[in-house]
Amino acid sequence: MRTYIYIDGFNFYYGAVRETAFKWLDFKAFFTCVLKRHHQILSIKYFTALVSATPKDPDKPIRQKTYIRAIKSYIPELEVYYGHFLSHEISAPLANASGGKRFENVIKTEEKGSDVNLAVHLLNDAWLDRYDCAVVVSNDSDLAEAMRLIKEHHSQKLLGLITPGERKTSKQLQRHADFVRKVRRGTLAKTQLPNPIPGTTIHKPLGW
Secondary structure, three states, X not given: OEEEEEEEHHHHHHHHHOOOOOOOEOHHHHHHHHXXXXXXXXXXXXXXXXXXXXXXXXXXXXXXXXXXXHHHHHOOOXXXXXXXXXXXXXXXXXXXXXXXXXXXXXXXXXXXXXXXHHHHHHHHHHHOOOOOEEEEEOOOHHHHHHHHHHHHHOOOOEEEEEEOOOOOOOHHXXXXXXXXXXOOHHHHHOOEOOOOOOOOOOOOOOOO
């Protein structure tokens, strides 16, 4: 079965691996374990945005770029698609207001574009008949409409859903999925990339 996989990178990172020792993940090996043997993984599409350094973590973009280089070098089926970050100042209410001050100005950073890019690729690949099964790796309910349209217009195609993290699977997404899987720590642990990546000088970042 021709299978395409669509990964919401930030949803996966924050839901599945952020607080673990399993960030150096081999996505091809991971999905080969999670899916059944009849799935032929032809494409893994990874949707993310480049992060910026912060005073507390100046090496954050270096670690991210190192990982992206690693998975692009090691997994020939994988492509990376970029959204972007927007930062702006907003006025937010204080949790414990005192002294008459009820609001504080803060910088809000939002990742934009990845969910839209994922939805567009998911739909376009269906219309071009590139897959028999598409697997969405996210728990973002904004993707529900794209999944609904595929089931309405391409009912013969299977839609899988893999949800990262401990939160309950989105009912909006689950409604349009033919099967649902959760990300398991044991599977993450046994599907790590080699260190270094063979034929390169790419090493796992320190602290990972």
